Amino acid sequence: MARGCDHPAGCHTGVVPTLASATVGARLWLLIEYSGPWPTRIEDGTLPGPIAELVRRARERGIRPQLIRRPGRRTQTRTREQGLRVLAGYAAGEHPWLAGGVVAGPDDLDLDALVAGVVPESCILEDEPVFLVCTHAKRNACCARIGLPLARGLAEIMPDRVWETSHVGGDRYAANLVCLPHGIFYGSMSQAAAIAAANAYRSGEVILDRFRGRAGIPEPLQAVEHFARAHTGERTLGGVAVESARTDGDVTEAIVRIGGVRFQVVVEPSVFQAPCGTVCAETITTYRLVSLDRLAPVRYATPALT
Template sequence: MTTANVPGRAVKGCAHPSGCHTGTLPIYASATVGARLWLLIEHAGPWASHLEDCRLPEDVHTLIKRAASLGIRPQLIRRPDRRPPSGQGIHVMVADSTAPRPWIAEGVVASADDLDLDALMAGVLPESCILVSEPVFLVCTHAKRNACCARIGLPLARSLAEVLPDRVWETSHVGGDRYAANLVCLPHGLYYGSMSQAAAIAAADAYRSGEVILDRFRGRAGIPEPLQAAEHFVRAHTGELSVGGVAAESSRSDGDVTEVIVLGGDARFRVVVEPMTLPTPCGTACADTITTYRLVALDRLAPVLYATPVLT
């Protein structure tokens, strides 16, 4: 286990390069539940272990605090080649992963007061931003949070940026250090983990084509983990890989067991899942165990038949 000290914080790391981060353990249903709305702020660094400890301009700290208070997920981002931000002002991106048609926009603001986060909360494009049509890819390289994120994430971010210039960003902690290297695809908030460079390129290409790859797919952020598991099992059962082709419609829980109704392609399914815990092969600071979900039942529901009205 590797640890290092920073002011008031501890840095975790994994001493086993071939242990937790190979994709051999199940990682589905582990996307960050609270990541529904996003605020990305370009800052070349350095980054402390937690955003509130970073040496940042006061306006950036204000944006981070305001976003966190509203339930918007703030992330610091920087270019993989570590180019400093160009021009004046604060380069920001905002995204809504829960909209019927998820979107991402960007802009440059002179101060924190120039970015209307209340509009983002309402699902409205802030006036200071413009929509962008190309997806954005975030690779966690937050070394001060976990050494493995930098050890594995940095070369991945750089290789992916060579294929997709200007669409790939290093980012601060996205959740799930044990799944490094982590890749997030915006605006839909799709999480991948334990990524190799080849796997990241394949996942990015699939996303740009409107599809997911189930290998190393952590799930869709912003929804509870049992629902992520249910969506995963429906995709695996049906082969439906389009980004919007599978969605949890409703759920109910009884203790640890969760029943989810999932739309998958042109059918609906009743999926029952329950949590289970597995030991990791390395047992380090990254993770002694992981919690995932077991499929209890998956049944295709009969289509709802509507009576034809009688005309009189």
Template sequence: MSTGSVASGAGTAPKGCAHPPGCHTGELPVYASATVGARFWLLIEHSGPWASHLEDCSLPEDVHILIKRATRLGIRPQLIRRPGRRNPEETGIHVMIADSGSARPWIAEGVIAGPDDLNLDSVVAGVVPESCILVSEPVFLVCTHAKRNACCARIGLPLARSLAKTLPDTVWETSHVGGDRYAANLVCLPHGLYYGSMSQAAAIAAADAYRSGEVILDRFRGRAGIPEPLQAAEHFIRIHTGDLSVGGVAVESSRLDGAVTEAFLRGSGARFRVVVEPMTLTTPCGTACADTITTYRLVTLDRLTPVRYATSALI
């Protein structure tokens, strides 16, 4: 199989870039750049405004407490709001909780009176809190965090509004999700699938695919919660096998030898050995969004033995 390269996130930008050709258009590689530290999610509805960082936002004290508790437990907090409108303040705090790393990822929501009504310890144990109920519909997050990066708002806002017209009640604007250089960013929950450099048409296609249990490799950044080299390995297996099902490819084991990562994966009824190594590409932006991106090159891909057991949805 021919070699290739995939992108990884490195660094963030407080402001937008000059948008030269190739920047934010999907021409640059985005693969293997999903946020590694996002297995559990806490989404909190708050109309804004949002400061550059959540701890600096003007939020009710109860919301700040929730954010601090979630961060301490390794749960990724996100502020969310409905695209194109600012709802009046309501009684209680509307929250959604998601577990992207379990064998069967789930998302639940509820309205709580205060922080003590949401058991975040149960979330990291893989249990739905009693104050929330499971929801069957996926949730789509579009980063529109202007104070973090102007590009996220410039590109993300119209995308969020367009996607919300197609999929009402499932789309939310959200605060920084990681990887400003890949704006506009789309996150599909509960599986934590990341897409970047999204056009409105690409976002609709990705959302439709996810609702059908599949991914689209074009502009697919990867699956949150796993190391970037393993996201790269999954990406190359999907290219090799053509398996686009959300849970069709999974990592069994891996080891790091210097800068080189060797991984063993299963997919399409077989086991594979994949070796990837990092490389650096210079971007056309040359500004705040990104001067370079760290990417991964495929070194080796070997088919091993058939898999004689059912594959699970996630590692």
């Protein structure tokens, strides 16, 4: 039976802090269109053969597989003869990309190319971002109850750019929104918050309201970025660069560069008592800012003339 929250007013309205909670192990993505029933766990082998094989191969290579379908549509899934629609995403580095195509089967999609950061030959680069809304009812009832209307409403505004998707991590933050190719996560989304986040992303920016972080980055460094953005007002996607970081026990210290200015940011875990107190989340581990200091510019001595 899918889990769910008995007190949705407390759990999924933005009261619970969302910062530094984006899925750490997701820098490479494989989205597979499948409008049939989604199992509780897509890796359990019960999906149709070609899809199950793609999921298996992706997981072997450290690629995160996701099932996707169009909001509100339950059309017949493509047959093996028609091919499978896929989207491959590379969210690592400064220049992430997303590429789509229709493949006849697993052998026609070069996942090793994706791992190497190269667009597979069977795919073509997408020129617009894609937005995923988790609606995986068998994994958590809240994801469907809150995610389904959100996905449909967002799709009305951005046709063909929005997909329902299987579990993305963090059911307690439903409704979850993922912006690809960068892997930007938002949680506890309302319709208005989702529209604002999607429009910001299309403009090359993030907003901190209900921002979970960027996937593929350790949670303490997600927290470092969040507090640096909050302090400076920096919103551009690539505007915050972590130059170095070290962890001593629970405390993480990082040097962050924003434009020509460097900051020392120190964070540590903090426990938040969830107001709902249900299986969604009784307590949540989040992060608090210990200190944030602007560093003096590095000055280099002028060599003496001889």
